[in-house]
Amino acid sequence: MQLVKQSPWQRFRPWVITAVVVLIFAWAFSGIPLASVKPQALIITKAIFHGLFHPDWSYVYTGDGEDLVTALVETLAIAFLGTFISAILSVPFAFLAARTKKGFFTPRSTLGKVILTIVRVFPEIVLAIMFIKAVGPGAYAGVLAVSIHSIGMLGKLFSEAVENIDRGPNEAIVAAGGSALDGLTLATLPAVMPEFMNYTLYRFEIAVRSAAILGMVGAGGIGAPLIFALQTRQWPKVGIILLGIIIMVTVIDFLSGQLRKKLV
Known part of the structure; x- marks a missing residue:
């Protein structure tokens, strides 16, 4: 068996x-300013961990x-309503953004x-602050922030799903005399x-985690008391x-994962 001789660049690459x-x-890391540790850091750290491991069950x-x-x-x-609104509004944007015809540039x-x-x-978080200024603090601002931001992400994912489907059934319906609406409702959707x-x-x-944070700026949810x-x-x-956030997120992830396994 003949060994292939490596060049100097291949050896040192x-x-x-x-x-x-x-x-x-x-x-x-050189650009990160490392501040000195405060003298009370150890005392504060002990207090934090003591509180975390001895939660206030009365709350x-x-x-x-x-x-x-x-x-x-x-x-x-907040997470459910924001996701529900965005899932509906993302569909027309997905079909608008989907590239269903070949070509380098499709307007x-x-x-x-x-x-x-x-x-x-x-x-x-930025959308939440903007909506708080517009509609006031509370859950309504959180729903608007989650729904608007989710439209951008779901619209992108939905459009990629539309681009990757088999166009054969749609073309067959149109070739058999069906309309474009028939192809959309009977094949594409x-x-x-x-x-x-x-x-x-x-x-x-993701929205559940985001909604837990948005309350920190006044958009409702668990973030405000936190x-x-x-x-x-x-x-x-x-x-x-x-502890409550961890349990909530874990349960949601488990249930969502089980549902997604049945859908795929």
């Missing part, structure tokens, strides 16, 4: 790539609408992709609906809130 990556990481449910259960339900409602598809890109540029549902469930998982507890250093309350 892994070392060169490793050196370049190390230099990039060194350059990136779970008080019956006055200001407890953990109520805030978690509101967070789920309709390009326009749709540009619109969805512009929507995705704005983070949910049944083919893409499972993927639409799959992406919607996946987006709902930021208040952090500011007032009520670490046992922070601990029970974080």
